[in-house]
Amino acid sequence: MSIFSIGLSGLRAAQSGLYTTSGNISNVNTPGYNRELLQLGESRSSGVSVLGSQRQFNQFVATRLNAASGSLASLETYHNQVRQIDNLLSDERSGLAPVMQNFFSALGQMNSHPADPAARAGVLGTASTLVSQYKAFDSYLEDIERSVNNEISFEVNSINALTEQIATLNREILVARTGTGEAPNSLLNQRDQLVHELSQKLDVRVHEQKTGSYTISLSNGSPLVAGDSFYTLEAKADENDPTRTAVFYNDVSGHQRQLADSVFNRGSLGGLLEFRSKSLDTIRNQVGQMVVVFADAFNQQHQQGVDLNQQPGGQMFATGKPVAYSHARNSGNAVATVEIVNSSALSAADYDVRLTDTGYLVTRVDNGKEVTAAFDAATNTLSFNGVDVTLNGNAEVGDSFRIRPLAHQTQSFELLLSDGSEIAAAQSTASGDNRNGLAMLNLQNELLVEGSGTFSQAYGTMISTLGNQINVVQANLAAQQGLTEQLHMLQQAESGVNLDEEAANLIRYQQYYMANAKVIETATTILDTILQLR
Incomplete structure (x- = not known):
């Protein structure tokens, strides 16, 4: 040369x-x-x-950063959602504790002057406010649930768009390498950036093939991207409960199956699902539990008294009805109906009832634990935790039913009395008798909630549970932010x-x-x- x-x-x-x-x-x-x-x-x-x-580019560092970013996105999403409930509960004007205290205070004032129309009107006024506040709070929770369902649909659509783009880049990278024999750095960067964005939405596993293509799968092994092919997710009505949105997977053969929430351990989609199951459902059930126990206790006590018109006391409050849903893939035609038979034995939970080879199996939805249930073959009724579930029709082995005794109780919470004279504060027709009014007032001190807590204690437990969840999330969020920042700095030092x-x-x-x-x-x-x- x-x-x-x-x-x-x-x-x-x-x-x-x-x-x-x-x-x-x-x-x-x-x-x-x-x-x-x-x-x-x-x-x-x-x-x-x-x-x-x-x-x-360091694949090992990138994989760790993607996992850390996904966990961080999950915690941030969870924290942003749960903070909405905490802000409402901690607000003195919109919180539930003050209206409950005001109601019992008005009841105490009426007992001092049981025949005073103004005192009786005060009880009805505070009772009406109590009902309105509980319904407003439940409506707010329902709005949050509706928003979560919409966000789940949005995240699923974003995931599908990302997997389609990654599959397209897999094909373009393979063509570029075949044509020139060199690595198309720009396309590789775009693909890795899309994988990073996908990891912030859900938990995925990434494997690089010998051809240079990425195979991406869910945590349960179901593929999302394989070469230039991609498989979509779909957000639609839950097969267990049509009022909720669940995530479904469309597999290679074109069949669709519902994915368990546990598949989504990381990412913003995982954060939404975890918030809904661990916080939102729990709070709604706890509020519904308080409403049912409160209304049932007051109705029973009120019906033992006499009002100013010398009439026996009627029901003071009304609540909603328990609901049950048949699984969308049930083979039989059985329909479940639910009745609350003991409000003090109610747990703040939903249940799944499934027919097995050995009989009916009842499990709690929130923790998956089996619940002891008594079955009456004569009436085809299951009894557990203060509820009776009657199955009408023919159930096949494998059929299941979602039982929600409390979720919709607060929506129909109503005050049935319209006039102060209808308050049955007396136990006799004697003038000045307030013995039934005192008994109703004393309900605030009785252990009526699950047989172990008063109304105020139950509300305190609800606040404490939510507060503990927020503290745990905040601690994990701070730790995850530090880890993600360290990995990002490590990645930037090299790349x-x-x-x-x-x-x-x-x-x-x-x-x-x-x-x-x-x-x-x-x-x-x-x-x-x-x-x-x-």
């Missing part, structure tokens, strides 16, 4: 270095960009060969663009270019000198 060729190879190498450095500088703020380093090798004859630009370093490289390649130009200039001078000698 001549000195001219050697100089030209150096010029090409210097020019490639300038291109690589310029590309790094221009993409310093581009999300997902991995800096490139020029790879040079000694030519087989002489001079230098440009081997290409190597992408500074990020450092402008100071690139500026130095710019000067270095510029001098490299000028030096090789000088080689060519020197070669030209030598050649001219030789020609002049002839």
Whole structure:
């Protein structure tokens, strides 16, 4: 190789270095960009060969960062959602504790003057406010649940868009490698950035094939992306409870199956599902439990008294009805009906009833624990935790039913009395008798909620449970933020663009270019000198 060729190879190498450095500088703020380093090798004859630009990408660090980012997104989503409930419960104006206290205070004042119309009107007024406040709180929780359902649908649509783009990039990367034999760095960066965004939405497993394509699957092994193929998720009505939105998977054969919430351990979608199951459902059931116990206790006591019109006391409050849903894939035609038979034995939970080879199995939805239930074959009724579930029709083995005794109780919470004279504060027709009023007032001190707590204690437990959940989430969130930041710094140390370093490289390649130009200039001078000698 001549000195001219050697100089030209150096010029090409210097020019490639300038291109690589310029590309790094221009993409310093581009999300997902991995800096490139020029790879040079000694030519087989002489001079230098440009081997290409190597992408500074560490798959191990990227995988750890994706997992940490997914966990962080899950915790952030959970925290943002649960904070809405905490803000409402802690508000003195909209909280439930003050209205309950006001009601019992008004009841105490009426007992001091049982025949006073103003005192009786005060009881009805505070009772009406109590009912309205509970219904408003439940309506707020229902709005949150509706919003969560909508956000689940949005996240699923975003996931489908990302998996489709990744599958497309898999195909384009394979074509580019087949055509040139070189790694298409720009396409690789785009794909890894999409994988990072996908990891922030749900828990995925990423495997690189020998061809360079990514295979991406859910935590249960179901593929989302395989080569240039992708498989979609769908958000639609839960098969156990049509009022809720669940996530379904469309498999290779075109069949659709519902995915358990446990499949989504990370990501914003996982955070939404975890918030709904661990916080929102729990709070709604606890509020419904308090309403049922409160209304039932007052109705029973009120019916033992006599009002100012010398009439027996009637029911003071009304509540909603328990609901039961048949699983969408049930083989039999059995329908479940639910009745609350003992409000003090109610637990703040939903249940799944499933027919097995050995009989009916009852489990709590919130923790999956089996519940002891008594079955009456004569009436085809299951009894457990203060409820009776009657199955009408023929159930097949494998059929299941979602039982929700409390979730919709507060929606129909009503005050049935319209006039203060209807309050049955007496136990006889004697003037000034307030014995039944005192008995109703004393209900605030009785252990009526699950047989172990008063109304105020039950409300305190609800606040405490939510507070503990928030504290745990906040602690985990702070720790996860620190871990994610460390991994991000580690990833940037290897793959990020450092402008100071690139500026130095710019000067270095510029001098490299000028030096090789000088080689060519020197070669030209030598050649001219030789020609002049002839």
